[in-house]
Amino acid sequence: MLFSDFTVNRKNDANDALPKGWSFQPKGGLLIRNFSPGAPKGGYKDACAVSWDGQMFEAKNQLGGVYTGRLE
Numbered sequence: 001m002l003f004s005d006f007t008v009n010r011k012n013d014a015n016d017a018l019p020k021g022w023s024f025q026p027k028g029g030l031l032i033r034n035f036s037p038g039a040p041k042g043g044y045k046d047a048c049a050v051s052w053d054g055q056m057f058e059a060k061n062q063l064g065g066v067y068t069g070r071l072e
Contacts, residue, residue, distance in 0.1 A: 002069065008032060019043075030057060 001009055008020035022032045030048035040062070048059040048069075056070045 002030075002032075008034070030059075032059060 002022050006021050006023060008022055018034075018036050020032070020034045022030050025031050025047075029050055032046040032048060033043045034046070035043040044062055046059040046061045048057040050057045054071070056068060058066065058068050060066050
């Protein structure tokens with residue numbers, strides 16, 4: 001889940017111990033960053049394309065995995 005305070009998947013201490021966050025990109029879309037043990041410097045970066053109506057996004061991570069999300 002993406003939250004309005006730019007955090008991701010809020011759990012107890014999840015963003016303190018292993019920060020996760022998202023941001024808007026200058027050329028459109030979102031960037032989701034996930035820091036976890038073994039992550040490359042700067043964390044994992046997932047580039048997201050937002051649908052024309054702003055209700056969904058499709059993301060592709062650095063390892064080629066694809067996932068989607070929708071507004072609830």
